[in-house]
Amino acid sequence: METDKRKSNKKTLLADDDSTTRTIIADYLEDDGYEVYKFSSPDDIGEIIKECSIIFMDVRFGRDRPAAGLEYLITNIKNGDLPVDTTTIVLYTRWGHQHTDVKERRKTLAELGVKYLWIDIQSGVELIKFREIVRRRGQ
Numbered sequence: 001m002e003t004d005k006r007k008s009n010k011k012t013l014l015a016d017d018d019s020t021t022r023t024i025i026a027d028y029l030e031d032d033g034y035e036v037y038k039f040s041s042p043d044d045i046g047e048i049i050k051e052c053s054i055i056f057m058d059v060r061f062g063r064d065r066p067a068a069g070l071e072y073l074i075t076n077i078k079n080g081d082l083p084v085d086t087t088t089i090v091l092y093t094r095w096g097h098q099h100t101d102v103k104e105r106r107k108t109l110a111e112l113g114v115k116y117l118w119i120d121i122q123s124g125v126e127l128i129k130f131r132e133i134v135r136r137r138g139q
Contacts (some may be wrong), residue, residue: 013050049076058091
């Protein structure tokens with residue numbers, strides 16, 4: 001029952017420090033009826049992460065480290081604040097997918113049993129994948 005409730009939950013966390021990318025993705029999600037909570041810094045997210053059934057996060061969210069977004073997720077998973085069995089996680093990047101820190105954090109996510117979708121954004125075409133992912137999840 002709790003799983004069904006989270007699946008029908010349209011609360012979506014969008015974490016990206018790039019305002020243009022954040023706006024484009026948010027527009028896609030909002031057009032499909034999702035309630036989008038947008039954040040430009042990990043420090044601003046707080047308790048809302050516990051309520052969202054979908055998370056879209058830039059791997060380099062925060063920009064201070066190549067894997068800052070992944071580190072944030074890992075911390076919240078280990079703390080029990082993010083129920084990974086009922087949350088759809090979509091990670092994306094334009095810059096850091098080959099960086100050693102990113103590879104190490106992805107390995108940690110795998111060790112924790114976290115399932116996620118990964119998108120390398122090299123052009124605006126890949127942003128269309130976000131809409132496809134959300135629509136499939138809602139079915």
